[in-house]
Amino acid sequence: MKPVPFNPLNYPLCLEKPQRLTDINSWQEHIPFAFTIVQMLHPAVLVELGTHKGDSYCAFCQAVQTLKLNCACYAVDTWEGDEESGLYGPDILEELRSYHDPVYGA
Template sequence: MTDWNPFSPTFEYEHIDARTLQHSAWVGHRRFSYDLIRFYRPRLFVELGTHWGASFFSMCQAVKDGALPTSCYAVDTWVGDGHTGQYNNEVYDTISSISSTLYPHFSHLLRTTFDEALEQFEDGSIDLLHIDGFHQYEAVKHDYETWLPKVAPNGIVLFHDISIHGFGFGVWKLWGELTAQYPSLEFAHSAGLGILFPKGTTDQYDTLHLQWAELRQKYANT
């Protein structure tokens, strides 16, 4: 079993376009997500909801630096929603340029709805799924339930914004329901990040759980 190792990465994407981090609530989770990829070594990583790419490219950076055999997919319409607001093609064009420039061999952008992308992935194939789309309760619950069959037997599901109450966000509500059923870990900072093990306890969970008090404090300060 791989040990958890903290790295000190250089996130190349932020030097191409600073807007990848501008106003991003994901900034506080970049170091953890990078180290998670290096630790877990997923074969297939899928992100639902990418926007400017702070989360997606942070994990792509880990794949690149670790020379990992991971395929990374970002699924988004890149037109916005009720929480992000609407935006034009400049966002997608920027993301596409970063993807092809820095991570050309393993990063893939699927410009489509989450439901339409389902058929492109086999059941039980996704080792790491990150759900960060429309944050209304019924929407995120739908995303979780429709994509759960795609998650591998030892798969991990990440949820962003579990700490946000109000503004029409309902991830916190779904997170409360799921943590009553499955092993989980969480951060409260940077809008909150939930780490769910929906197929039950795994070696990865055991390793993280034993160190969680220390890890939670460490990454909350990055």
């Protein structure tokens, strides 16, 4: 069987503009990949471990919403930070919720 080459144009969601971009840009370049894997896999459950300000998590939610998938999305984080990303307080989670809940539901 001959392998079929991957063509990102078969997954046009990868060309969508992310609706949420914060000042934390460490994951932003991967958002087209996030859109693509959601479009490829049509998950029923999506869990992100380590969310910080939520750019990647909201990108997953955006893809689920755009594709009208029946998918439960969960973000798991301490929202306290760590040595790598720095320490932060509960205001990070509050700000994410203020964006997320009206757009994607609670």
